[in-house]
Amino acid sequence: MHAISEEARRIVESVIDYSRRRALWQDIPLDLPDSPERLALRASGSITRTGIGAEEALRLWDQELAPTCLSTDHPGYLSFIPSAPSKASIAFDLIVSASSIYGGSWLEGAGAVYAENEVIAWLAEEFGLPPEAGGVFVQGGTIGNLSALVAARDVARRRNAAAGRPNPSRWVVVCSAESHSSIASAASVMDIDVVGIRPGADGRLHADAVERALDEHGEAVFAVVATAGTTNFGIIDDIGGIADAVHARDVWLHVDGAYGLAGMLVEEMRPAYRGVERADSVIVDPHKWLFAPFDACALIYRDPRAALRAHTQHAEYLDTLADGGMVNPSDLAVQLTRRARGLPLWFSLATYGTEEYRSAIGYGIALARRIADEIAARPGLTLVREPQLSVVVFRVDGWASEDYGRWSERLLERQHAFVVPSSHDGEPVLRFAIVNPQTSFDLLCSILDTLVEARADRAA
Numbered sequence: 001m002h003a004i005s006e007e008a009r010r011i012v013e014s015v016i017d018y019s020r021r022r023a024l025w026q027d028i029p030l031d032l033p034d035s036p037e038r039l040a041l042r043a044s045g046s047i048t049r050t051g052i053g054a055e056e057a058l059r060l061w062d063q064e065l066a067p068t069c070l071s072t073d074h075p076g077y078l079s080f081i082p083s084a085p086s087k088a089s090i091a092f093d094l095i096v097s098a099s100s101i102y103g104g105s106w107l108e109g110a111g112a113v114y115a116e117n118e119v120i121a122w123l124a125e126e127f128g129l130p131p132e133a134g135g136v137f138v139q140g141g142t143i144g145n146l147s148a149l150v151a152a153r154d155v156a157r158r159r160n161a162a163a164g165r166p167n168p169s170r171w172v173v174v175c176s177a178e179s180h181s182s183i184a185s186a187a188s189v190m191d192i193d194v195v196g197i198r199p200g201a202d203g204r205l206h207a208d209a210v211e212r213a214l215d216e217h218g219e220a221v222f223a224v225v226a227t228a229g230t231t232n233f234g235i236i237d238d239i240g241g242i243a244d245a246v247h248a249r250d251v252w253l254h255v256d257g258a259y260g261l262a263g264m265l266v267e268e269m270r271p272a273y274r275g276v277e278r279a280d281s282v283i284v285d286p287h288k289w290l291f292a293p294f295d296a297c298a299l300i301y302r303d304p305r306a307a308l309r310a311h312t313q314h315a316e317y318l319d320t321l322a323d324g325g326m327v328n329p330s331d332l333a334v335q336l337t338r339r340a341r342g343l344p345l346w347f348s349l350a351t352y353g354t355e356e357y358r359s360a361i362g363y364g365i366a367l368a369r370r371i372a373d374e375i376a377a378r379p380g381l382t383l384v385r386e387p388q389l390s391v392v393v394f395r396v397d398g399w400a401s402e403d404y405g406r407w408s409e410r411l412l413e414r415q416h417a418f419v420v421p422s423s424h425d426g427e428p429v430l431r432f433a434i435v436n437p438q439t440s441f442d443l444l445c446s447i448l449d450t451l452v453e454a455r456a457d458r459a460a
């Protein structure tokens, strides 16, 4: 047995001590980004021939680097999609790091894969998928969407091959024009075309528009993507109607619920998600609205065998992993080596139970409605659309892009909140994305107050 050195002990203790402080911090600052030039002045020269030592490196991190990284778990972080990992999930992420688990194969990580699969099975059941459904945690929604579409195209190719039919000269995926940018990114990687359909006035993609696109593009369409909670507005497409249109034609239905599918865990929201149970694949990001740390996306297939056929990598040194008939997580997506990134969510769910999750998600939905009413009632502010999930979009009457930009910068400088302007139909708008159970109605009202003040200053 080799001895653990005093130095190794000190390094581990000091890093865990820092982690303990950060994880239990009460009033975390939002912090502010800095320029590369200023960071070079503050923090350059850390990579040297003999090392600067853990103490100095940790000091650099604590005092110079960390303060320029926004705390996405701050209650006032309301842009993009915030992150609000539970204490249990953060703590367990340290165990994942400390344990050198290889999460890619059953042979190497059986217990970890088993626990991750428990979570996948629970989610699949909540989404109404059959018991044979299965999947894997990948890095994020972007890789999840890409992996699902690659599996879908593989199914279409095999079907053509079996029927002796030629493949189309260009494959087509149909989705809403409001779908996430990662669908276009996946299409570019796959060298396929995207048909982005304009949604209805309610922001939802409807079945009749999908049917017209399927008629127009025929056999070239291998998949339709429905969004369960658009990133900009939190709108859920007409998944049930789209499922009808798609299933009449043997086309794969993928549901992108990276942000919004978590809302389905709330009982009263279920009707809005009707049709998810008929999807061929779905994704939801635990690092968005399931209170897990970066980064994780649950990618679930109705029939995992289709994914295995599309994704399994073959090599002489790998083939031993395929013996024994166990499904290896690596074989279900575009990846090989993988962190057991579903474990923090597993530990957190096991710790708190599923009811806690439903109520934490329900809190965000209720808060979004309450602040939307407040916005509608305040003179000078206009609600752009009633929120369906936990994203609230509104505008300040008479403001141009520069006004929003100046206000947003000042809000962050004062460490009050992080709310960046977004846009809708070419018009600048503001957007609250609510995920964090620590975000309060009072905090949101105090942000609205600063808008009223800024308008008054501008008028003066």
Ligand SMILES: *Cc1c(COP(=O)(O)O)cnc(C)c1O
Binding pocket: 081, 139, 140, 141, 142, 143, 145, 180, 182, 227, 229, 230, 231, 256, 257, 258, 259, 260, 285, 297
């Ligand atoms: C965030 C998001 C994605 C991308 O997920 P990442 O984890 O950021 O890669 C895809 N689709 C939707 C609807 C999203 O909100």
